Amino acid sequence: MRAEIITIGDELLIGQVVDTNSAWMAQRLNEIGIEVYQITSVHDNREHILQALDGAFSRVDIVLTTGGLGPTKDDITKHVMCAYFGTSLVEDSRVREHICELYKERPDVLNRLTATQWLVPKSAIILPNRVGSAPIMVFSQHSKFLIAMPGVPHEMKIAMLEQVLPYVKLKVRGERLEAGDIIHKTMLLTGIPESKLAILIEEWEKALPASMHLAYLPKDGIIRLRLSSYGEATIDEIEQRLADLRPLIAEFLLAAEDLPLEVILGNLLKEHQQTIVTAESCTGGRLAAVLNAQSGSSAYYMGSVVAYDNSVKEQVLGVQHDTLMKWGAVSEQTVREMAERVRFLMHADYAIATSGIAGPTGGTDDKPVGTVWIAWATPEGTEAERFHFGTAREREQITQRAVTAALVRMIKIISDRL
Numbered sequence: 001m002r003a004e005i006i007t008i009g010d011e012l013l014i015g016q017v018v019d020t021n022s023a024w025m026a027q028r029l030n031e032i033g034i035e036v037y038q039i040t041s042v043h044d045n046r047e048h049i050l051q052a053l054d055g056a057f058s059r060v061d062i063v064l065t066t067g068g069l070g071p072t073k074d075d076i077t078k079h080v081m082c083a084y085f086g087t088s089l090v091e092d093s094r095v096r097e098h099i100c101e102l103y104k105e106r107p108d109v110l111n112r113l114t115a116t117q118w119l120v121p122k123s124a125i126i127l128p129n130r131v132g133s134a135p136i137m138v139f140s141q142h143s144k145f146l147i148a149m150p151g152v153p154h155e156m157k158i159a160m161l162e163q164v165l166p167y168v169k170l171k172v173r174g175e176r177l178e179a180g181d182i183i184h185k186t187m188l189l190t191g192i193p194e195s196k197l198a199i200l201i202e203e204w205e206k207a208l209p210a211s212m213h214l215a216y217l218p219k220d221g222i223i224r225l226r227l228s229s230y231g232e233a234t235i236d237e238i239e240q241r242l243a244d245l246r247p248l249i250a251e252f253l254l255a256a257e258d259l260p261l262e263v264i265l266g267n268l269l270k271e272h273q274q275t276i277v278t279a280e281s282c283t284g285g286r287l288a289a290v291l292n293a294q295s296g297s298s299a300y301y302m303g304s305v306v307a308y309d310n311s312v313k314e315q316v317l318g319v320q321h322d323t324l325m326k327w328g329a330v331s332e333q334t335v336r337e338m339a340e341r342v343r344f345l346m347h348a349d350y351a352i353a354t355s356g357i358a359g360p361t362g363g364t365d366d367k368p369v370g371t372v373w374i375a376w377a378t379p380e381g382t383e384a385e386r387f388h389f390g391t392a393r394e395r396e397q398i399t400q401r402a403v404t405a406a407l408v409r410m411i412k413i414i415s416d417r418l
């Protein structure tokens with residue numbers, strides 16, 4: 001079964017807001033065996049929305065929309081849906097009760113515009129939105145379905161998980177999905193170029209049945225290798241194919257599932273009851289942010305020193321003045337001392353330190369923009385590596401690549417050590 005996603009809102013098309021909803025929704029739909037055929041973004045414009053709906057229903061049986069369900073004049077989705085399905089708005093007492101309860105501590109929000117939120121299309125099935133005022137609306141016509149959801153990401157996610165996905169499985173499909181419709185399995189690899197990987201596993205890939213497809217998804221030194229099956233293979237068959245692949249890629253395998261690097265690292269540390277700290281210069285706290293963002297990170301992440309200025313490297317971390325004078329802040333000697341000192345100061349098992357030139361200024365002939373030194377301190381010792389992430393890259397890209405490289409190597413160090 002195929003679905004199409006339509007995101008509605010001028011803010012998406014002028015670049016003011018990035019559409020993160022679609023990718024997340026597509027993942028959740030794939031998990032229950034529904035293939036997303038197309039994703040479209042449209043303006044808050046009646047004709048544009050109507051054209052998008054016509055086009056979507058010519059291709060698929062399920063259309064999901066997000067956005068345009070607020071109480072202000074620019075939010076027209078609900079009214080356009082009424083026109084498209086030939087219905088009108090009526091008051092829904094359950095929605096009214098929910099909104100009044102939701103805002104009972106905020107009487108200023110309960111005004112005449114908010115009151116329009118409990119007006120819903122008469123022909124629609126209304127599903128509750130537990131955390132917001134815009135209800136979820138389900139329209140059906142000629143065995144095809146449209147489900148309209150709010151565009152605020154946290155509201156949309158709760159709506160999908162609590163209401164939309166169960167409704168689709170039980171009402172649209174008519175049964176709960178069993179394993180075997182659409183299956184995606186992803187591995188994370190590092191340390192090998194995409195082209196070389198393709199040559200390495202060429203014979204294995206040629207032997208895949210027509211119902212299976214292999215995708216190479218490289219980014220920042222990581223290759224996500226995704227094996228997909230559409231409609232024929234079982235999970236056991238997919239797993240057997242991957243078992244045949246693993247010996248070929250064992251040297252480069254970082255993780256056997258598609259997880260963020262910081263989650264993989266955190267899981268390793270929690271499993272073995274170990275801790276990590278960071279000392280950052282060019283990454284400016286980015287490593288600390290990604291590690292700290294994980295729920296339960298207090299079990300393994302102890303803290304960080306953002307030592308951007310040399311005085312902080314010396315006075316807080318204890319990097320030797322002579323080291324900085326002789327070798328400079330962006331050097332193997334400096335990052336080694338940063339990593340070792342922060343590990344000692346915080347009594348941690350592991351430490352990562354970064355120092356580099358993120359640009360666009362500050363580069364020299366021997367240390368051009370994009371040069372980054374990273375060190376990893378462990379109970380057995382410290383290692384460091386120089387990276388060059390390219391002078392043409394923007395500051396943000398260089399910083400992100402440094403974070404990725406730091407996490408990748410730390411994962412491999414711990415995995416090899418345990």
